[in-house]
Amino acid sequence: MIENDSPRPKRRVRYRGKNPRHFEEKYKEHNPEKFVDTVAKVIASGKTPAGSHRPICVAEILDILKPKPGQIAVDATLGYGGHAQEILKCILPGGRLIGFDVDPIELLRTETRLRDAGFTSEVFTAIHSNFAGIPKALANLNIAAADLILADLGVSSMQYDRPERGFSFKHDGPLDMRLNPNRGQPASVLLANASQEKLAQIFTENSDEPHAQAIARAIAANRGALQRTTDLANLIRNSLHNSKDEVDLSIRRVFQALRIAVNDEFSALDAFLRILPNTLAQAGRVAILTFHSGEDRRVKKAFKDFHTAGLFSQISEDVIRPTPEEIRSNPRAAPAKLRWAIKRP
Numbered sequence: 001m002i003e004n005d006s007p008r009p010k011r012r013v014r015y016r017g018k019n020p021r022h023f024e025e026k027y028k029e030h031n032p033e034k035f036v037d038t039v040a041k042v043i044a045s046g047k048t049p050a051g052s053h054r055p056i057c058v059a060e061i062l063d064i065l066k067p068k069p070g071q072i073a074v075d076a077t078l079g080y081g082g083h084a085q086e087i088l089k090c091i092l093p094g095g096r097l098i099g100f101d102v103d104p105i106e107l108l109r110t111e112t113r114l115r116d117a118g119f120t121s122e123v124f125t126a127i128h129s130n131f132a133g134i135p136k137a138l139a140n141l142n143i144a145a146a147d148l149i150l151a152d153l154g155v156s157s158m159q160y161d162r163p164e165r166g167f168s169f170k171h172d173g174p175l176d177m178r179l180n181p182n183r184g185q186p187a188s189v190l191l192a193n194a195s196q197e198k199l200a201q202i203f204t205e206n207s208d209e210p211h212a213q214a215i216a217r218a219i220a221a222n223r224g225a226l227q228r229t230t231d232l233a234n235l236i237r238n239s240l241h242n243s244k245d246e247v248d249l250s251i252r253r254v255f256q257a258l259r260i261a262v263n264d265e266f267s268a269l270d271a272f273l274r275i276l277p278n279t280l281a282q283a284g285r286v287a288i289l290t291f292h293s294g295e296d297r298r299v300k301k302a303f304k305d306f307h308t309a310g311l312f313s314q315i316s317e318d319v320i321r322p323t324p325e326e327i328r329s330n331p332r333a334a335p336a337k338l339r340w341a342i343k344r345p
């Protein structure tokens, strides 16, 4: 017998049927460099390739931020690095982008991807931090202020589509929903411990769920039984008597409300908005993409207050929305609203 020490070649994931259905089976989509045609087909069909994220309103954001060579840019929500990569192309040579993300898992993947794309540590720095911690992180890097700041709130497709992160009711997975799985408590623990009143308040305040009371009652009567995303989705299905489309909307809103609560997203956004005027350089520009009214209301009010106080010289009068073409090509862009502001010179 001949001994062979070389590692066995990895077998590709087998799947049933003609097309892969589950996240891990989509091995071609996980390798965009190798399977360019497959990835192009997935995008053309209006979907997001597994393990990636399609940046939203890229042209509009570049038009607002007007990145130039030599500038300091902050991407407060690095995600897959789609926006960051486009900004980096504009600020080089001489510029530098600092990217922040609370998710240690995806941050590492994105840092590796951007390094592989040729962005060295001189021009691109990835920092694992909540965006409320931007001033401290910039001070540690001896950066006084940023010429431009982008925040693209919420979750990325990589997080949403990965069943083990528990963000989506469409995939069975643990009911987790933490952006940083090393901190805080998973959604299942929140559901097991929060009072019925508190749950109803979360669903109403975080996502305007009209059936908040009925859903909170059903959850309180089934404590401890909600460990998986599908457990919660099925409970909501069984406790409401509306059309399938309406029930699906309620499930979507409850998942969103829980995610916001689990990650304390409104407190983080409020803290980020508070630090903006001092973090921007004079005449610095900021763009923020929001995905629901709770976020947009906060951004709109903060920009207006800073404008009234004379800290910002210009703010967007109306929200900018993705074009119908972008929404057709990427339906996940549909709820996006973009606002911008310019600090006084």
Ligand SMILES: C[S@@+](CC[C@H](N)C(=O)[O-])C[C@H]1O[C@@H](n2cnc3c(N)ncnc32)[C@H](O)[C@@H]1O
Pocket: 053, 054, 055, 056, 076, 077, 078, 079, 080, 081, 082, 083, 084, 100, 101, 102, 103, 106, 129, 130, 131, 132, 152, 153, 154, 155, 156, 157, 179, 268, 269
């Ligand atoms: C919509 S994605 C950003 C996608 C990115 N613009 C791109 O082009 O790939 C939002 C990202 O923000 C991160 N995030 C959410 N809240 C955060 C916070 N408070 N601080 C830092 N990152 C946050 C999420 O982990 C996620 O990776």
